[in-house]
Amino acid sequence: MAKYGEGDKRWIVEDRPDGANVHNWHWAETDCLEWSRNLLNGLLSDLTILDGEGNLFVKTKKIEKVEGEAYVNVRKGKIIPGYELNVTVSWEGEAKDGDGGSLLKVDGLVEIPYISDENADDNPEIRVSVKDEGPLGKRLKDAMWVKGKPVIEEKVKAYVEAMARGGPCKDELEAKNVSSKSKNDNISSSSSTSYVSQTAKNDVVAEKKEVKKQVKKKEGFKNISLSEKFSCRAKDLYEIMMDENRWKGFTQSNARISKEVNGEISIFDGSVTGKNLELQEGKLIVQKWRFGSWPDGIESTVRLVFDEPEPGVTVVMLTHTDVPEEDRYGNATVVENTERGWRDLIFQRIRAVFGFGI
Numbered sequence: 001m002a003k004y005g006e007g008d009k010r011w012i013v014e015d016r017p018d019g020a021n022v023h024n025w026h027w028a029e030t031d032c033l034e035w036s037r038n039l040l041n042g043l044l045s046d047l048t049i050l051d052g053e054g055n056l057f058v059k060t061k062k063i064e065k066v067e068g069e070a071y072v073n074v075r076k077g078k079i080i081p082g083y084e085l086n087v088t089v090s091w092e093g094e095a096k097d098g099d100g101g102s103l104l105k106v107d108g109l110v111e112i113p114y115i116s117d118e119n120a121d122d123n124p125e126i127r128v129s130v131k132d133e134g135p136l137g138k139r140l141k142d143a144m145w146v147k148g149k150p151v152i153e154e155k156v157k158a159y160v161e162a163m164a165r166g167g168p169c170k171d172e173l174e175a176k177n178v179s180s181k182s183k184n185d186n187i188s189s190s191s192s193t194s195y196v197s198q199t200a201k202n203d204v205v206a207e208k209k210e211v212k213k214q215v216k217k218k219e220g221f222k223n224i225s226l227s228e229k230f231s232c233r234a235k236d237l238y239e240i241m242m243d244e245n246r247w248k249g250f251t252q253s254n255a256r257i258s259k260e261v262n263g264e265i266s267i268f269d270g271s272v273t274g275k276n277l278e279l280q281e282g283k284l285i286v287q288k289w290r291f292g293s294w295p296d297g298i299e300s301t302v303r304l305v306f307d308e309p310e311p312g313v314t315v316v317m318l319t320h321t322d323v324p325e326e327d328r329y330g331n332a333t334v335v336e337n338t339e340r341g342w343r344d345l346i347f348q349r350i351r352a353v354f355g356f357g358i
Helices: 033-044 135-164 167-187 190-218 234-241 244-251 334-354
Strands: 028-031 048-051 056-075 078-096 102-116 127-130 221-230 264-267 272-280 284-291 300-310 313-324
Touching: 028 167, 033 056, 033 078, 033 135, 033 167, 048 135, 056 135, 056 167, 078 135, 102 135, 127 135, 221 334, 234 244, 234 300, 234 313, 234 334, 244 334, 313 334
Parallel strands: none
Antiparallel strands: 028 056, 048 056, 056 078, 078 102, 102 127, 221 313, 264 272, 272 284, 284 300, 300 313
16 A cells, blocks of 8 residues: 555645636545544543443543555545554443442453454454553453444444545535536536546446455455464474364364374364365464364364564464354354454464463
């Protein structure tokens, strides 16, 4: 994605004496970062997540950070948004006893490390942390994760939709379109109008076909992206992920894992089956995964990239693509359960069992 202000000057309109960009023919680029900060602050601040359920009270506080870039390009009236944002929101929680007395108050952060136009159709990665990791603190953190995650996803979706409509340029674009249509109706000849109309129709038909094609490809499936940090060497974590005996240890379930490309895998007592597609020791694991509860014929792809930015610290970047939104029984919690499984049943268990926590 090109950075704001670095577009090819041949395609960015120069200022005319009258300040006009006729028919929005040239690129008109607008910086939307400050507008994005204000909108996200309004969307994500002071949200009530829990208001007494289970004697827990959880709410977001305010936007702590919005970093990155956001802009809208317009050419020939077509809106092309671009954004890559890293957002942090503070939150607070309180646990009370049956009489309403306060047992614990905590503060924490919600991190959304990558809101991007490239992943506009997917839910973003969301991380929740809390300053007090005791039993009550963890309970409040889990409540924020379970109940707050879908609320935050909806708010991020509202931002994505606002950018798709033109962000801060929306009202200006609508006014220009109305004005341009009125002028064209008054000065265009019938032949010219016919040509422009036909060209516009062709553009719309082509665009609708492309959109339909993209929607059809993605309908009913979601992707999961996670990034986790461990206190260990990359080769050690890779070996754990590829060793069936260690899988049995940290999952407390049966596992069979081949260490060869095209070799078969079976984990969680056979609930998940698949095969290895690509293996690079200490660096990369790519596998096909299929859950037994999924509709027949559906397989997903798991990609684990191991990075060791400094000795003894490993970052694992997970991408799990083509996860169905529903299982064979019509339950629409597949994506949520799969993401929670990666966090709680795999990554957190590895930290706890092998002492790789940070």
